[in-house]
Amino acid sequence: MSDRIIAACDGAAKGNPGPAGWAWVVADAQGRPERWEAGPLGRATNNVGELTALQRLLETLAPGTAVEVRMDSQYAMKAVTQWLPAWKRNGWKTAAGKPVANRELVERIDALLAERDVEFRYVPAHREDGDHLNAIADQAASDAAVTQQAAGTALGSAEMPVPAPARASASRAKSGAGSAATGAATATAKKSARGRASIKAKFPGSCPCGTSYAAGDMIAKLGNRWGHPGCGGAAQA
Secondary structure: OOOOEEEEEEEEEOOOOEEEEEEEEEEOOOOOEEEEEEEEEEEEOHHHHHHHHHHHHHHHOOOOOEEEEEEOOHHHHHHHHHHHHHHHHOOOEOOOOOEOOOHHHHHHHHHHHOOOEEEEEEOOOOOOOOOHHHHHHHHHHHHHHHHOOOEEHHHOOOOOOOOHHHHHHHHHHHOOOOOHHHHHHHHHHHHHHHHOOOEEOOOOEEOOOOOEEOOOOEEEEEOOEEEOHHHHHHOOO
8 A cells, every 4th residue: 555645735816816825735655634724815816825845845845755645736737847847958948038036935936846746636626526635725715815824734624614515514414404395496496507618717705615716716606696616505695
């Protein structure tokens, strides 16, 4: 059995640029979450959030650690695995001759990668059947972007962040002892949400489940509001 630990990291920006945050979660070799951390970035872009999340994750892992890092940011992964060698050869200029964006973050990550055995794995974002660790990191980064407060296991947060769709599902299950009419209405709403097409949000907003979504996130019409596709039955306002 492999002793390679599994981790995920993610960044968020409410506006891109806008209030931003980063987060990571580390699991054991079987994928069971063990610890996490999230922090604010003030006003920044999604790309800064993604790179910072990767940097902070690698910094928390001891040199020599074997880890599988799951990310939903192709930019961050390609920046440090594909584009980096050419950037170095070109004196930290892109193919178009422009200065490489976020160079300091990329250089720091490059140094950290040299001391650790890292395998990257791309995972699609914002899917109900997606990667659980990525969903936790995504929610923690989003919360940090909104609250601009640090959180995590080392700061006394005993429980893992609960992704918004799972949070909404738990809320619906808790209230499932209501009337038969309410249950039928909820089932209808769920069915309607599943059949509704999702689009990318042009602007940040607030989902009926109580959490925010960023510009570029996938959203769907929930009643007379927009929100996370997985929160179908939560829209009542």
